[in-house]
Amino acid sequence: MACFLVPTGEAIVVSAAQLMLHQREKKMALASRSEAIESKDAKKTAAWSEKIGWLNGMLWGGAFLLALEHIWHGEVRAYWPFLTAMDNAADTATMLHEMLTVGVTMALAVTAVWGVMVLLYWFLVEKKAGAPELKPETK
Amino acid sequence: MTLIVCQIAALAAILLWYFKGRDRKWHLGLLALMYFGASLMWFVDACFDFFGSAHKFLEMEQYSFDSAGNLVVGSADLQAAFYQGASDARLGLLVVIAGLIVWAAAVLISDPLQVWRKRFKEKETRK
Numbered sequence: 001m002a003c004f005l006v007p008t009g010e011a012i013v014v015s016a017a018q019l020m021l022h023q024r025e026k027k028m029a030l031a032s033r034s035e036a037i038e039s040k041d042a043k044k045t046a047a048w049s050e051k052i053g054w055l056n057g058m059l060w061g062g063a064f065l066l067a068l069e070h071i072w073h074g075e076v077r078a079y080w081p082f083l084t085a086m087d088n089a090a091d092t093a094t095m096l097h098e099m100l101t102v103g104v105t106m107a108l109a110v111t112a113v114w115g116v117m118v119l120l121y122w123f124l125v126e127k128k129a130g131a132p133e134l135k136p137e138t139k
Numbered sequence: 140m141t142l143i144v145c146q147i148a149a150l151a152a153i154l155l156w157y158f159k160g161r162d163r164k165w166h167l168g169l170l171a172l173m174y175f176g177a178s179l180m181w182f183v184d185a186c187f188d189f190f191g192s193a194h195k196f197l198e199m200e201q202y203s204f205d206s207a208g209n210l211v212v213g214s215a216d217l218q219a220a221f222y223q224g225a226s227d228a229r230l231g232l233l234v235v236i237a238g239l240i241v242w243a244a245a246v247l248i249s250d251p252l253q254v255w256r257k258r259f260k261e262k263e264t265r266k
Binding site for chain 1: 145176
C-alpha cells in the first residue's frame, strides 16, 4: 500500500548524513593534506561518505522502483491525499500496519545488507590496502 | 514474476559492474545498486506474502482439472493465471526500463566522454 515510504524516509535521512560527512571529509582533506590522503593506497579505499552512498543508491533506487509498482497497481494517484489507502480509516489503518511491518523490515534488510557490504569491502580491500580502522573518520 | 525479472536485472547489472564498470566512469554501480535495492525490497514483500496469508513465494502454481475437465492453475483458471503472470512480467519490464532511464540520465549528466563540455567550450571560444 505504501511500504516504499519507509525506505524513502530513511533515504532522506541518509542523504543528509552523506552530505554532511562529505563536507567534513573535504574540510579534513584540505586542512591536513597529509601524505596518507595524497598517497595511492589511500585513494584505493572508499571514504565513508562514499560507502553511505551505496546505501543511498539502494534505498533511493529501491524506493523509486517500488513506487512505480504502487502506481501500476493504482495505489498512488496524482492528487491529494496521493494514496488511495487514505480514503477511509480502515484502509489507512491497514496501510500504517503494512508500513510498520513490511516497510520497516525492507529498510532494515537493505541496511543490514549494506552493513555486510561494508564489512566485505573492509575485509577484501581496505585491510589489504592498510587502512586500520573500521569506523567513521573523526577529528 | 516482478521479483524474478528485477533479480535477473540486478544480477546482470552486478556482473556488468564487476567485469566492465569498476572505474565508475559509466555509473554501472548505480544501476546495480538500484536493482539490488529493489530486489531486496520485493524479496521482503514476498516473504511477508509467504509467511502471511498468501503462501505463494514465487507464485508456484499448482495445476489441476476441474469437474468439466478445464485446466485450473491454483484457484484461478488458466486464462486468469496467464494474464496475472503477464501483467507482473510487464511490470517487471517497466521497472527495468525505469532503472535504465535513471541510469542514462546519470550518465548524460556526468558526461563521461565530455561531449557537452567540449561543445560548451567551443561556444565560449567562438564568443
